[in-house]
Amino acid sequence: MSASWEDAPGFVSIREAHGETTVTIETERIRDACLFARDELGFEMCVDLVATDYLGWGAQGVSGYIGTAGGRDLHSPMTQGLQTLPEAKPKRFSISYHLLALRQEALRVRLQCWADDGEPVPSVVSVWPTCDWHEREQYDLMGIAFEGHPNLSRILLEDDWAGHPLRKDYPIGGEPVRFSDAE
């Protein structure tokens, strides 16, 4: 593969963590980037399409016991029980495309683009037909509007459901249980 991620249309940054590669792409160019990934870099399969809502991210610091294999480490403040704030995210929603290349060494990558509430994201159904239902599910549960999707309708909830349940400002619902708090 002669091409590399820096040549992808709309490339913003690349990050490696936990053995995984995450490539951030500009939202308007995500479809071109997916075509590039499929045709130039050989990622034939899109295994998953996930949207994450970061509303309220970092609003309260986390402190206390941090579970790590190494135990407490002076250089890692999270393990000292000090309060830390997670790094801020660029926009409210991140849409992650998990891609897989069916080669000898299973190559996986996560393409990520960021969107605000109401900002349309180009649909990649014409690149990988499997994203049809995945995008419908994320529209249904998160309210991400995918532009160019042939059939963007609710899939898991009823057609006349109001709201998008997986958003952070949507309550968990259910009935109140006495003598227990939120969980």
Added chain:
Amino acid sequence: MTISPERPRARRWPIVGEPVYEGSRIPHPIPTVLAVPDDVSDSEDIFRINFGPNHPSTHGVLRLIVDLDGEEVVGLSAVIGYLHTGFEKTMETKTYWKCVTYPERIDYVAYQANELVFVLAVEKLLALEVPEKATWMRMLLCELNRIHSHLVYLGTSALELGAISMFWYCFREREQILDLFELVAGQRMHTRYFQVGGLAEDIPEGFYPECRKFVEWMPQALDDYLAILDRNQIWLERTKGVGLLSARDAIALGQTGPNLRASGVDWDLRREQPYLAYEQVDFRVPVYPDGDVYARYRVRMDEMAESTRIARQCLDRLERMEGRPWIADDRKVVLPPREELHTSMESLIHHFKIVTEGFRVPEGEVYVAVESPRGESGCYLVSDGGPKPWRVHFRAPSFVALEATPTCAQNCLVADLIAVVGSLDAVMGDTDR
């Protein structure tokens, strides 16, 4: 009497729009809806029928809206969501230790695979090392669960196609597997035996001989099944050449697991991206090129035989690991043994903090995938450094398998549609989450 060849049917109406690639059989513009063009549906005698959410095919609450021209399926769209449980949202409100009971109910037939994938995702974020005994036991239980899942598939698929006695034969072996699970974890299904860090409890005495008895018996049972079905003219006629899915279409539709291997693509995550200890066991990956219902059935049958082999190897290895630890030693994450609570103050505090507040998982996002009996089952976990997950998403192989139904159901009769939906082996809990 010869097996009839693939029933050739000329496409009667032109396809609308552009296919995703030249020669693709995926319907377009909407890949998951096989549609009758508007100008045709008014003039021809098209009958729209509803295979409602409650129907005798034992696949759970799947709704298919089928357009029929006589007996031939000319239009198909699937409506799902009748079992949407809100797992992902519910798990955001529970600490990681309490979350473990949820993933197993997503794919309720292959429950160990879902447990495993969630636990592996948390361990990856924690960078926690799991003891060898736990790894091998997890592998053994996952393979037994694979046999269990394929047995349920085989029993119910055969039942729907009319081979009713297969149901009882398959469930006879299934009961033996559930006895093994009950011996280990106390529960037949949804064992909650995998914990972050290893296993919940040590492997009880008497498990290895019982498991070995089952593993010695299973090849004979598989021969029984092949004897009933594989030479049965009706079974062969109903499954060969039905529900075709080419390799390129399968990849474009995101298929994984047996559905992909039955279309000729040699891809198995246990071999390509080994997790647990799969690189240390010897097994074959069955691949069949035809892409029809028969190929999917044969892939699953062969996989049962391979799982028995893997289980035997796991047993050989586990029997030498008596007395070794079954869970990681990191007291910040793993509950201490109960005996210690009486004597050690630190253990008591750790236990208290882990149960009430929960252990914290460092900030980050991971995607872990395992080879579940249905395909690639994945867990995307985003953590904000707190005790509860920020976002959990499960990549459901059944969700993706049902996307292929319209492609496979082209040129099918109504009776073939039942065979096709059965062969894709979709579990509705996994589809709707």
Added chain:
Amino acid sequence: MAARLRDYGLQSERLLWPTKGPSRFEEEMGVDELERALGLTTLEKAVRWAQTKSMWPDTFGLACCAIEMMSIVSARYDIARFGMEAFRSSPRQADLLIVSGRVAHKMAAPLRQIYDQMVEPKWVIAMGACASSGGMFNNYTILQGVDRIVPVDIYVPFCPPRPEALMEGILRIHEAHLAGIPPAYERRSVAT
């Protein structure tokens, strides 16, 4: 003998022909044995016994409990001993609705429709924790108990219940029906 039969409301030819001696059948059986050999009951009890011994369930498997429901049909926990192996696909032919699994909001309407399509007498078993009370799911989409939309006769707890537990629930319905207790729709309405 004639007096006892009359107590039961049965007419005998002896009432019309008081001087007739014992018949050949009675001579061979013996007068007392005849009563032991005959089963005397009311029509309602006989009908209830027949309904109990052939209470056909509807194929209403939703989630994990459906897999355990399938295993009571299997050979080990054989439910054919009770005459119930005939799972009817059509609710019009079914007597028993075993709601096995979590009921999502989208499924509530089809569930109620199936229940309405069943013909009286009909019984409902809420199998598992999710059908009884929502189980471990307390969220925007799961009905907190199927008794919110259909009246339930027996709740079978656990997640999922063992096949023997489900069978215990079914047998309790049989016993209740034999004892004359009416099905749940006559006794109570849905929970609010």
